[in-house]
Amino acid sequence: MINGQIRDKEVRLIGEDGEQLGIMSSKEAMKLAQEAELDLVKIAPKAQPPVCKIIDYGKYRYELARKEKEAKKKQKTVEIKEIRMSPNIDTNDLNTKVNNARKFLTKGNKVKITLRFRGREMAHVQQSRHILDDFAKLLEDVATVEKEAKLEGRNMSMILTERR
Structure with a gap:
């Protein structure tokens, strides 16, 4: 979930360079993300409270895809x-x-x-x-x-x- 899709009252926020910003309302977190011109992305939805991070979502998706591709390269298919x-x-x-x-x-x-x-x-x-x-x-x-x-x-x- 990103930006407006996050409906939780409180979230634990991690800044863009990885430092803990603490627990705050999702509106405040969204405001901080908009000021930094980045996205608010929910990383751990099952945690209490959910963990969100301020990152560039496009870059985040690209990194995930790259890691997945690397993992696929290393695996060997047996016919x-x-x-x-x-x-x-x-x-x-x-x-x-x-x-x-x-x-x-x-x-x-x-x-x-x-x-x-x-x-x-x-x-x-x-x-x-x-x-x-x-x-x-x-x-x-x-x-x-x-x-x-x-x-x-x-x-x-x-x-x-x-x-x-």
Whole structure:
């Protein structure tokens, strides 16, 4: 809230250079802000009495936006890359998929390995679990299993993350 939007009877006022000006009526605080040709901004509305500060509101908004942008820069988004296979995958194809997963993991992404069962392949679900276990074993040096292999409908999937 700024200027005329502040309806409290009393506010704790902080001056433009950060010094405490004490508790006063909001009208007096507004008058002081107008004399300084700045805005009266409510910073802590839940405090007793609410804390207001005399600052340039445009500059204040700009600073907040800049801090938010800086915080966003520092945060890292982790994507989940998916690798799909069928239960009758050949060893060379498996090695290719392992190399792709290794690339994804070294870039800092998580990898979801999905084994898709179609038609009669559903009868041999338990025998196909070893494919996912072998996949995890081949990537042991760079990855750890975050979520164990689990059957969900016609897909069996596991999630690997980069080893720290």
